[in-house]
Amino acid sequence: MHQTFDAALEINLLHANQQGADHNRAHFDEWGITCLNLMSSPGAGKTVLLERTLATLNQELKMAVIEGDMTTELDAERLRQYDVPVIAINTGRSCHLDSKMVSGGIHRLAHEYNPTEFDLVLVENVGNLVCPAEFEVGEHAKVALLSVTEGEDKPLKYPVMFQEADCLLITKMDLAPHLDIDLEKLEFNVRQINPHVTIIPVAAKTGEGLETWFAWLRNQVQKSPTKQLATA
């Protein structure tokens, strides 16, 4: 994150954000919604992954997307074609979503729909491998994406994101044959930072790994305690 002149102020900033995140999560729990926070560098493939996910799981799960971008609604417009609510948040000059911005999105969702009907809210964060990892937004799990084009050293160089992730998607696997990337080294580096993260190699273009991703997603929704309570 940005350094300020005042360590206490940084702590306050993160503390206030955490309180907001807990408040958002309480809403999700109350409504029986599982919320996931998708984070990566720009262009690692968050939006195309969401496109594939919405297209495939639309009949099975009631989903909504909270779409964070600094400017433009380009990604939100792509996702609206899949006939799910997409709430666009422009962060302006801010390099990540924070819990207050997502709170605004949640309240719009609750105002325009019956929130208890939803199973899954997918938050697409601003493309940034650094800052979003430090600002929880109320999610139940964090999903990081790393494209094979980014190189096998990235988990070591940007450790916070990889420490925080519950699931790591290695994206654009179809490009791996055209690169010098050492996939075993990449996985080794990830495990050094986070031994227990679920790693799923995927290629949205060929469909490789998507069934594994969908199974992970279903499992996240099913293990939601409030959902189990609601359907008991």
Add this chain to the structure above:
Amino acid sequence: MHQTFDAALEINLLHANQQGADHNRAHFDEWGITCLNLMSSPGAGKTVLLERTLATLNQELKMAVIEGDMTTELDAERLRQYDVPVIAINTGRSCHLDSKMVSGGIHRLAHEYNPTEFDLVLVENVGNLVCPAEFEVGEHAKVALLSVTEGEDKPLKYPVMFQEADCLLITKMDLAPHLDIDLEKLEFNVRQINPHVTIIPVAAKTGEGLETWFAWLRNQVQKSPTKQLATA
């Protein structure tokens, strides 16, 4: 950048950074050094571009590198093989270099070497397409890199970086045939944000465009007013 609770504090933060940047630039000017700030998403190819640059121009220009990374000296170690001074700065949790960090690097350079012997200092920033664009470090020009794998919409979605850039390298051109990227659309989008930026498509792997990049670099060094003064 991160939002704080206090707009005045943000202005102070950027103002203090700007003062530090001006101070750094005054040192560079005094020593006849041209300083460039290289910025991009993680894995767009900043380090490999520096490797090619150091290998090719080492006999012609006296260069040094200030290498910013959150953690590790992996990139610094790669560059030290080229027999130029590489000053590594670990930013910790900070998502960008700021002028104070670079000031520390400059003072180390001046302490360990005769700074007036250098022509060019290349600053490699933390991999982040958002935050580094807002924090000048004392550079004479900003160089942004965007990989063809990141997609043609990025200039619109991350406008600050593209507004600020004096030179934009479109990297990994060798991968373009394997992607759906529309290169004309990419250039159109860049020009919408910054009509006058110099755009150079490159591929470090094949050497495509590197001569154009070296020519741009030489021109930056030659147009330095203090260098012209020093050699008059």
